[in-house]
Amino acid sequence: MDCNAAEPYVSTLYDGEEVPQEAVRHIMACDVCHTRLEDYARITSGMRMLAAQGEGAKNPSVSIGSLPARYTWFIALGKSVRVPRLLIAALCAVLAVVTMGWMRTVAQGRLVTTFWCEMKMPSGQGGGSRLEVGQPDRGYSFSGYEGYGYKLEALSISENAVRLRIRIKHFTRFIDSDAVREEVEKVAPQEITYIPGQQISVPIENGGNALLIGSVRHDPEFPEPEPKPAASLLPGPDEIDINAPVFIRDGKELLAFTSSGSRFRCDEISPCGFALYIPGEGQFFFSPQQLEDGVQGIAFMSQIGFQEEGHFYSLFAGTPIFGGEQPRKVWVAHDKAYLPSQHQRGSGKSADNLTSLGQGGYSRSEFQKNQREDTK
Numbered sequence: 001m002d003c004n005a006a007e008p009y010v011s012t013l014y015d016g017e018e019v020p021q022e023a024v025r026h027i028m029a030c031d032v033c034h035t036r037l038e039d040y041a042r043i044t045s046g047m048r049m050l051a052a053q054g055e056g057a058k059n060p061s062v063s064i065g066s067l068p069a070r071y072t073w074f075i076a077l078g079k080s081v082r083v084p085r086l087l088i089a090a091l092c093a094v095l096a097v098v099t100m101g102w103m104r105t106v107a108q109g110r111l112v113t114t115f116w117c118e119m120k121m122p123s124g125q126g127g128g129s130r131l132e133v134g135q136p137d138r139g140y141s142f143s144g145y146e147g148y149g150y151k152l153e154a155l156s157i158s159e160n161a162v163r164l165r166i167r168i169k170h171f172t173r174f175i176d177s178d179a180v181r182e183e184v185e186k187v188a189p190q191e192i193t194y195i196p197g198q199q200i201s202v203p204i205e206n207g208g209n210a211l212l213i214g215s216v217r218h219d220p221e222f223p224e225p226e227p228k229p230a231a232s233l234l235p236g237p238d239e240i241d242i243n244a245p246v247f248i249r250d251g252k253e254l255l256a257f258t259s260s261g262s263r264f265r266c267d268e269i270s271p272c273g274f275a276l277y278i279p280g281e282g283q284f285f286f287s288p289q290q291l292e293d294g295v296q297g298i299a300f301m302s303q304i305g306f307q308e309e310g311h312f313y314s315l316f317a318g319t320p321i322f323g324g325e326q327p328r329k330v331w332v333a334h335d336k337a338y339l340p341s342q343h344q345r346g347s348g349k350s351a352d353n354l355t356s357l358g359q360g361g362y363s364r365s366e367f368q369k370n371q372r373e374d375t376k
Contacts, residue, residue, distance in 0.1 A: 001026045003033055010036045025307065110220075113157050115196075117214025119168075121148045121204075130219075133157055140180045147171045148204070149180040155191070159216055162194045170206035235323035238266050240288070242274045243318040245357065247284075249311055255281060256355045261318070264359050276315075277356045283338035286315070287331050288322055294331035306332045 001022050009023040010033055027033040112132060119139075120126035123146065129137040131154040140149035148170055155163040167187040171180070187205050194200065199213040235241040243261035248254060256278045266272030266288070273287030286304060287294070297306025297313075299322050304315040313332075322328060340351040 003030060006030070006033050007036070111218040112220075114217050114219050115154050115157050115162050115164075115214055116217055117152070117212055119150060119152075119202075120211045122208040122210070123148075126210075131157070138181060138184070140177060140184075142171070142174055145172065145174050147174065147180075148210075149184045150210075151184050151187075157216060160195070162196060162214070162216065164192050164194050166190045166192065166202055166212075168202060168204045168210055170204050170208055172206070234320050235263065236265075237324040239323050240264055240266060240272070240274060240321060240359070241317075241319055242286075242321055242357065242359075245276065245318075246316045247276060247278070248314045248316070251312065251314070255313075258355050258357045260357045262357065262359050274357065274359045277338065277340060277358075279353050279355065282334060282336035284313075285333045285335070287333075288328065289331065291331040291333045294333040297330050297332055298327050299330040300327040304330055304332075306330070308332070308334060 003026075006023050006026045009020070010027060115131040116128065117131070118126060118128045121141075123143060125141045125143060125148060127139050127141065129139070129152050131137055131152060133154050133156060136151055136153040138149075138151045141147055148168065150169075151167040153165040155165055157163075167184050167189050169184050169187050171183070175183070190202065192200070192202070194212070194214065196214060196216045199211055201209040202212050204210055241261075241263040243263075244259050245256070246254070247256040256276060258276075262274065271287055271289055271291060273285055273289070275283050275285045277283045285291070285294075288299075295306055295308050297304055301320045302317045304321065306313055322330070340354075340356065341349050344351065
């Protein structure tokens with residue numbers, strides 16, 4: 001397939017729709033077509049930044065669900081993929097590993113007395129709240145046109161009693177969250193002394209009663225983070241940050257998950273990247289520099305995708321992997337004959353049965369070298 005035939009599929013691939021495999025291979029290998037694909041990403045990013053500047057004053061936060069659906073093209077690269085439950089579990093493990101250090105910091109902080117409670121409405125709707133003195137909690141829920149809104153405040157918290165100020169209102173028509181907040185503020189507050197562990201009934205404005213039950217706990221105080229620009233947390237243009245990667249084949253087969261990570265800087269002289277060894281599969285070496293024995297793939301923030309011998313591989317990490325412009329090209333060399341016991345000094349045979357993640361340069365195994373000599 002040439003560029004003229006592949007050009008109509010570039011935008012289709014970017015939108016995450018079905019694309020012939022021949023077109024995918026051409027676009028990934030052709031500099032001209034690959035540049036067109038990157039241009040789509042740059043244009044979309046620019047439009048989103050302009051939109052964000054205009055909306056920033058009204059709504060400073062952006063939800064994941066508001067991102068354009070076309071950003072999902074990277075996951076599939078022209079092929080619809082159902083994410084397996086095994087992958088979801090692995091990605092949850094990535095999140096757990098990434099936040100583990102933060103949780104240790106929290107656990108070492110001082111304890112704060114809190115009130116945890118659950119409010120259940122007459123319709124069966126309800127939700128939980130965590131209260132500290134001086135930090136009210138608001139919530140609302142609707143089922144069809146009927147719903148409830150509330151505001152809970154803890155005036156004082158002790159082991160034996162919690163002084164609460166409560167506002168609850170029943171709505172018979174659907175209104176948005178801002179309107180619910182305004183209406184709830186108009187409700188006359190009820191101040192009650194609650195005994196932890198008891199279930200009590202709380203009157204609701206416009207009819208009915210809510211059930212409240214809760215307990216007093218002593219939680220670690222959340223440390224106040226030092227403000228930093230988001231860009232400062234990303235790797236630099238010449239840096240690689242690989243953190244707790246999950247490696248998937250054909251969208252369904254989990255090849256590897258490792259909780260380790262590394263961040264390092266590359267130079268322009270020697271091949272630089274990171275290696276993922278998988279028992280039975282060999283070693284995969286990922287590099288932003290072109291590799292003689294590598295296949296070309298695409299990296300976008302915390303994801304890498306590439307094709308090899310009819311299989312599509314996806315690598316997901318807990319943090320962005322490469323710095324600089326996104327998406328960007330990446331090369332992957334697969335050494336099927338690689339064994340740690342034969343290449344790593346001090347590694348025994350037991351290392352051949354363990355998944356490992358490492359950094360450094362890439363060198364072909366003796367098997368690959370001989371194979372190249374035989375084909376000459």
